[in-house]
Amino acid sequence: PKVVALPGDGIGKEVTDAAVAVLKEVAPDVTIQELLIGGAAVDAAGVPFPGEVEAAVTTADAVLLGTVGGPRYDTLPRELRPERGLLALRKALGVYANIRPVRVVPGLEHLSPLRPEKARGVDVLIVRELLGGLYFDSNRGRSGERAHNTMSYTVPEIDRIARIAFWAAEQRRGHVTSVDKANVLEVSELWRETVTKVHEEKYRHVTLRHELVDSAAMLLVSNPTRYDVILTENLFGDILSDLAAVLPGSLGLMPSASLGDGPGLFEPIHGSAPDIAGQGVANPAAAILSVGMLLRHGLKRSGAANNVDAAVSLALRSHPTRDIGGTASTQAFADAVLQALS
Amino acid sequence: PKVVALPGDGIGKEVTDAAVAVLKEVAPDVTIQELLIGGAAVDAAGVPFPGEVEAAVTTADAVLLGTVGGPRYDTLPRELRPERGLLALRKALGVYANIRPVRVVPGLEHLSPLRPEKARGVDVLIVRELLGGLYFDSNRGRSGERAHNTMSYTVPEIDRIARIAFWAAEQRRGHVTSVDKANVLEVSELWRETVTKVHEEKYRHVTLRHELVDSAAMLLVSNPTRYDVILTENLFGDILSDLAAVLPGSLGLMPSASLGDGPGLFEPIHGSAPDIAGQGVANPAAAILSVGMLLRHGLKRSGAANNVDAAVSLALRSHPTRDIGGTASTQAFADAVLQALS
Ligand SMILES: CC(C)[C@H](C(=O)O)[C@@H](O)C(=O)O
Ligand SMILES: CC(C)[C@H](C(=O)O)[C@@H](O)C(=O)O
Numbered sequence: 001p002k003v004v005a006l007p008g009d010g011i012g013k014e015v016t017d018a019a020v021a022v023l024k025e026v027a028p029d030v031t032i033q034e035l036l037i038g039g040a041a042v043d044a045a046g047v048p049f050p051g052e053v054e055a056a057v058t059t060a061d062a063v064l065l066g067t068v069g070g071p072r073y074d075t076l077p078r079e080l081r082p083e084r085g086l087l088a089l090r091k092a093l094g095v096y097a098n099i100r101p102v103r104v105v106p107g108l109e110h111l112s113p114l115r116p117e118k119a120r121g122v123d124v125l126i127v128r129e130l131l132g133g134l135y136f137d138s139n140r141g142r143s144g145e146r147a148h149n150t151m152s153y154t155v156p157e158i159d160r161i162a163r164i165a166f167w168a169a170e171q172r173r174g175h176v177t178s179v180d181k182a183n184v185l186e187v188s189e190l191w192r193e194t195v196t197k198v199h200e201e202k203y204r205h206v207t208l209r210h211e212l213v214d215s216a217a218m219l220l221v222s223n224p225t226r227y228d229v230i231l232t233e234n235l236f237g238d239i240l241s242d243l244a245a246v247l248p249g250s251l252g253l254m255p256s257a258s259l260g261d262g263p264g265l266f267e268p269i270h271g272s273a274p275d276i277a278g279q280g281v282a283n284p285a286a287a288i289l290s291v292g293m294l295l296r297h298g299l300k301r302s303g304a305a306n307n308v309d310a311a312v313s314l315a316l317r318s319h320p321t322r323d324i325g326g327t328a329s330t331q332a333f334a335d336a337v338l339q340a341l342s
Numbered sequence: 343p344k345v346v347a348l349p350g351d352g353i354g355k356e357v358t359d360a361a362v363a364v365l366k367e368v369a370p371d372v373t374i375q376e377l378l379i380g381g382a383a384v385d386a387a388g389v390p391f392p393g394e395v396e397a398a399v400t401t402a403d404a405v406l407l408g409t410v411g412g413p414r415y416d417t418l419p420r421e422l423r424p425e426r427g428l429l430a431l432r433k434a435l436g437v438y439a440n441i442r443p444v445r446v447v448p449g450l451e452h453l454s455p456l457r458p459e460k461a462r463g464v465d466v467l468i469v470r471e472l473l474g475g476l477y478f479d480s481n482r483g484r485s486g487e488r489a490h491n492t493m494s495y496t497v498p499e500i501d502r503i504a505r506i507a508f509w510a511a512e513q514r515r516g517h518v519t520s521v522d523k524a525n526v527l528e529v530s531e532l533w534r535e536t537v538t539k540v541h542e543e544k545y546r547h548v549t550l551r552h553e554l555v556d557s558a559a560m561l562l563v564s565n566p567t568r569y570d571v572i573l574t575e576n577l578f579g580d581i582l583s584d585l586a587a588v589l590p591g592s593l594g595l596m597p598s599a600s601l602g603d604g605p606g607l608f609e610p611i612h613g614s615a616p617d618i619a620g621q622g623v624a625n626p627a628a629a630i631l632s633v634g635m636l637l638r639h640g641l642k643r644s645g646a647a648n649n650v651d652a653a654v655s656l657a658l659r660s661h662p663t664r665d666i667g668g669t670a671s672t673q674a675f676a677d678a679v680l681q682a683l684s
Contacts (some may be wrong), residue, residue: 113564118455119370133513134493140528145497147532151476152490181577183425186482214584218623221563222588235523239581242556246564 001061001299006037006053006089009082010074010272011282012066016154017286018334019064022311025341026304027072027295031142033060034120037089038068048085051238054092059264064290065095065267070274090130093293095258095265097164098128098159098237099293102244102254105316111249111324114221122247124227125172126221127165130258133187135234151187153233158194164259165231166203175207175228179216179236191233213240220244245269250323252283253316255290266294277307279328283321285312290338311340343372343374343403343558345642347393348379348395351415351424352614353624354408356381360626364653367683368646369637375402380410384421384532384644390434396434397516399605404640405435406632407609412654413617432472437600438568439506440470440579441635444586447658453591453666456563464589466562466569468513469507470579472600474499477576495575501535506601507573508545517549517570521558521578523535533575544653554580563588584639589613592665594625595658597632608636622672625663627654632678652681 003023007016011135020032020293035053042048048068057063062217068082078084104112104122112119139152161180178195180188192210199208211219213236219226220243232240245254258265276282289312296305315336320326328336345365355566362374377395384390390410399405410424420426446454446464452463504520511518520537522530541550553561555578562566562585574582587596593612598652600607600660610628618624631654638647657678662668670678 045656078531087526090452094394113457113460114455115457132524135526137490139490139492142528142532147529148492149478149482149527150481150490150492150495155487171485174675179581183423184429184477185491186490187489189420190484194460215579217559217581217585218588221585237560243559243563243585246560294480324358 002059003030003032003062003064003294004060004065005032005034006058007034007066008037008039008068008272009039009070010067010274010277012068012272012277014280014330015268015282015287016064016066016282016290018330019287021334022089022288022308022337022341023064023291023294025338026308027299027301030299031056037065038085039070039073041085042073042076042082048080048082050246053173057089058092060263061266062263062294065265067268067270067272067286070272078221080111087135090265091136092258093258094131094262096128096129096131097259098241098256099164100126100128100241100245100256100257100269102126102247105253108249108316108324112247113249114224114247118224119247122224124224124244125168125229126237126241126244127161127168127229128232129161131234133162133234139305148173151185151235153187153193157191158191159198162195162198162231165229166198166206169206169229173228174205175209176226177209177211177230179211179213179230179232179240181191181213182210183212190230216240217243226335236336239307241269247277250283252321252323254286255293257293257295264294264298266290266298281322282330284321284330284334285316285321288334290314301340309342311337314340344664345372345374345406345636346399346402347374347376347406348408349376349382350379350410350614351381351412352616352619353411354410354614356620356622356672357610357624357626357629358406358408360672361629364630364650364679364683365406365633365636365677367680369641369643370649372641378438379407382425383413383417383427384418384422384424390422390424391430399431400434404605404636405607406636407607408541408629409610409612409614412614424552429477431607432479432600435600435607436473436602438471438473439503439507440472440583440598441510441601442468442470442583442587442596442598442611444468444589446590447595450591450658450666453590455591456589460566461589464566466566466576467510467571467605468579469503469571469573470511470583471499471503471575475576477655481548493527493577495529495532497532497536498509499532500606501540503539504540504573507571508548509541511548515570516547517551519553519558519570519572521553521555521574521582524552525554532674537573538638546555550559558582559585567652583611584669592625593629594663594665595631597635598627599635601639606636606640608632608640622640624672625665626676627658627663627674630654630676639646649683656682
């Protein structure tokens, strides 16, 4: 099988190096092709998502992404920004389902901004629709003194992401919370109806609750253990998944998977962290756990995935990096994972 | 001067009673007219925002609102829902600026879901645009398998709310954080440009920072003391203001003001709390502090407003209600406020 690795910008390079080393260790038969994306691709090729990258990723079995973006690129025209590269990559792969597990690691409750008794036991999976809503609708633009974007969804778009959420809940604690703003928005009414229909047709053994997005933002902070799987549309998911991501206390701990009908995209949720890039101190745990998700969902090798997850858990205890109160370097952490694996 | 009081549904009735008693005490010359809105108006008059209420509020000097909504009304057709009454009320009054102060009360840090060292000193003012964006754009609806809403803004709409935020910051610590999603949305680009322009033209003595909404959701939890005034559009403001509202640990503590060119609307931010409605245990602090905002912004009586705020601070200490770990009833709390005032 072929995996395309796209380190991207900032600490993306160093954490992806660590992740690739782990992938090679547990899946030596995998061919890894490394290419540029984001700001790095703008610097080298003039565009954030070059045609050859598109050709490579769409014929790969899975894609491992680092991070894109950085202050250096913020003044580029819109179509050259690293974020555009990311959106184009998602679109090219057709990855409509972004999946982010957020878990407060037992024993690491003290890292959370929440009081330990609130943080303890938090274990949420956010399922975010990734190719619809305000981000992609082509009815958008500026004219004179006015600008607009459109939040639209169709039944099939909602239906397919709802199935992913229910399927994921089946393998967890069996609860889905669907988040919308159905008391105000028509698009949310359609969302709620469609999710309810999928639930009634096929997933009655999973519980389904609907919550308004404002209320969910509150409850994620005041009572986060109430959630198992959160299902929501693109923008709400962007906000809620980042909100949830701060609960474990370090963004360096969380992987994500973006899935569609073709190759999946696997990436840490943290940003490019220009302030520490190149110093070799970034926590590669999220990138390595993204390799775990890649093995599980992309290559269907759940044995190897479990091994990676377990090795990361060990390394978090034995070689904590700076963000979680330790002193281990990126390399030292990666070595600890490799050693645990061998 | 004339104030219209709209108790609404659930605990709205009991907390508004308490707030009206305080208003009468500090401003005996004010005429108070009490009318129904929301579910209570649906029950009595068949619609959530009757014409006579519209006539009364638009000719008042200020409007004091309780809370609207409740599970009993959730199955009503969309146009009869209590929330519709609220949106229609905002529109009728032209209140485009929703202002919500969120403060962790010194000495009450232990109520916060955050660790005390994160909660200490939180003091944010959220300025939310209240009449634009996805909530009100008439380009919306459902057709067949698709539904859509439109997030649109015009320069004048952004300009006027930006001025409110800068003006508020001048009277506080002098920092505005404008929140958008300008890396993806055209409407956010216009937002950012317009806010920047207002800043450069008139408010260079206030600092201005731009943040993306996903990042702001994170930072409000992981580092809330970084904020002074947060300026944002309607939907982002709905989410972020509710998120911020959980930081003090009880929704019973926070008032809000919605301002436009006519009479302002003043209301507690909590909901109708059907689970405790009618029991006389709801915390009326937020409703009474809304009277404080009404006195300050609606009637320009800042002396009386300061007295109300101070009396509430005392009562919170001497007669805490259940939500903040005490046993005082709604009435006992209100009496303590009245006594402190006399
Ligand atoms: C960079 C940006 C376009 C992106 C998004 O909002 O989808 C990021 O915030 C994320 O969540 O992956
Ligand atoms: C009831 C609803 C329409 C309202 C809103 O979203 O504006 C509420 O959530 C609020 O924030 O006042």
